[in-house]
Amino acid sequence: MSARAWLIDDDEAIRDALAWLLASRGVACTACASAEEFLARWSSDIGGCIVLDIRMAGMSGAELFQELRQRGNRLPVIFLTGHGDVPMAVAAIKQGAFDFVEKPFNDNELVDRIIAALEVDARRRAAAGSGESKQALLARLTLRERQVMELVLAGKYNKVIADELNISMRTVEVHRARLFEKMGVKTAVELAQLLAAADEN
Structure with missing residues (x-):
């Protein structure tokens, strides 16, 4: 599957709005309603970036991030956070997350960060493909x-x-x-x- 933004949020309205927004900027995306759904699709060779709600029913975004770290995930992760979740998001950045964006977010700024994360993943894959140390x-x-x-x-x-x-x-x-x-x-x-x-x- 080609590189894309993976949207993981249990709020259908946010998933739909983000998917539409990304499509309007020419960014391919796949939306998942839960962390569990994403894990069922995840493999070490998928490309792109992950846009992840930090609080969700079932497995939380923070828990999914830890699980993906254990699996050796290399995709950049952007957290969507409420105001009270900022300390948790900052802690995740120290553990290797790409960025976090507070809700309510500025649409274009969020897409700009997603595009930047996709570029980082593409450069990483190019470096890995060339064997550049x-x-x-x-x-x-x-x-x-x-x-x-x-x-x-x-x-x-x-x-x-x-x-x-x-x-x-x-x-x-x-x-x-x-x-x-x-x-x-x-x-x-x-x-x-x-x-x-x-x-x-």
């Missing part, structure tokens, strides 16, 4: 870009990176932009996921 990816970077990258991946802000490397904040911004461009990513999360995928090669 983490060392090969890092070979593209200058020494200074690698130093900036390590601090970015550690979650440090540009000002802190500038202080630690004794360079200006503007210089950090330039190095950060160049390393993201060379790696083909737009965010630190995407960079971490790309390197994690390359580790498998």
Whole structure:
């Protein structure tokens, strides 16, 4: 099955609205009414991303995320959360989730995040298909870009990176932009996921 967005939400109205929205932007999707339904369809070779409601009847989105981690899932996961679920979603991001979006969400912003997640998965598959290793990816970077990258991946802000490397904040911004461009990513999360995928090669 071709890469697509997998929508997992027990609210039929949200599933229908999201499916329509994605279709209007040319994004293929498959909707599932429960975590259990998705698990019945899941296999390690499917492509795309997962859009997952964090609270559902039966197996919750958080429980499904943990189950998929145990199964070695590599698909980027975007959580849909209510306001009270934000701490849980932040914890999931620290465990490797791609992003979370609060309800009620801005339609176009959500689709933009889904498209970004699909691009990350496509790059990961391309890297895996080419057998490109983490060392090969890092070979593209200058020494200074690698130093900036390590601090970015550690979650440090540009000002802190500038202080630690004794360079200006503007210089950090330039190095950060160049390393993201060379790696083909737009965010630190995407960079971490790309390197994690390359580790498998």
